[in-house]
Amino acid sequence: MICYFCFHCRLLICQLPTVIIVIESLVKNVMIGWMQSMDSSEEQQTGSTTPLDVRLVDVAFERLEEMIVTRQLPPNTMVSELQLSAELKMGRTPIREALQRLRQIGFVEMQPRRGTMVCGTDIRQQLELLEVRRPLEELVARCAALRASDEERRGLSELSKNIRNAAAEGDVINYLRINRQIHEKEVQAAHNGMLTNVMAASHAQSRRFWYQNIQQNKAFDEGADCHSRVLEAIIAGNVELAIDSVRDLMQFLERLTRSTLAEFSNSSW
Structure with missing residues (x-):
């Protein structure tokens, strides 16, 4: 008799490297969300800044994602917050948050002292x-x-x-x-x-x-x-x-x- 559970265990093991990437992305997203909520709470207590409009980040993310998908931003292109802010006519803060989300799904890569690079596909x-x-x-x-x-x-x-x-x-x-x-x-x-x-x-x-x-x-x-x-x-x-x-x-x-x-x-x- 074939063990149904064991079959799926073997399937999961075969797919483990890619599954780890997906799980890692999920964990990072959860951590980023927690950190953002902590930052927002601190800002409200100090009154120093206005909490970020989450919807604005969503708009920035969707527009940048489409630009990458449709190759308006081709693979290996270097981009900056300032450049994208001017192009999308949005503030740098939602652009920065959107780029972090794009990094979590493998669309961009942050390179120290160089900027942000659009990743390729395979x-x-x-x-x-x-x-x-x-x-x-x-x-x-x-x-x-x-x-x-x-x-x-x-x-x-x-x-x-x-x-x-x-x-x-x-x-x-x-x-x-x-x-x-x-x-x-x-x-x-x-x-x-x-x-x-x-x-x-x-x-x-x-x-x-x-x-x-x-x-x-x-x-x-x-x-x-x-x-x-x-x-x-x-x-x-x-x-x-x-x-x-x-x-x-x-x-x-x-x-x-x-x-x-x-x-x-x-x-x-």
């Missing part, structure tokens, strides 16, 4: 990331199918239509924006705070990879179809179908990644 790392995502995406789908509210299911239904429309238009930027919304809303519908933190980094890294590769592989329609089937199963509350649809989606993503890797290997000869 195809083989994307395959490792998909290994980690697979069981987590299944868990998200399971929880969302069971726990989503009626309002959340209506929102997912709208996103299902939107992703198909974006695919038909062939607009990669709009497609990836909706893709991001889908992942965020699915995780929110799962009602598990730990999943929210863990999945954010992996989804962000995947978006960088797909921006560079999904358009040339003309995979919009198949990708949209896979996402829509996951959404429709969650909306229907069908746990088994949701998990099966996630597996189809992950197989599609792995196939596309391996195809990209093969093309890259052939072109390098």
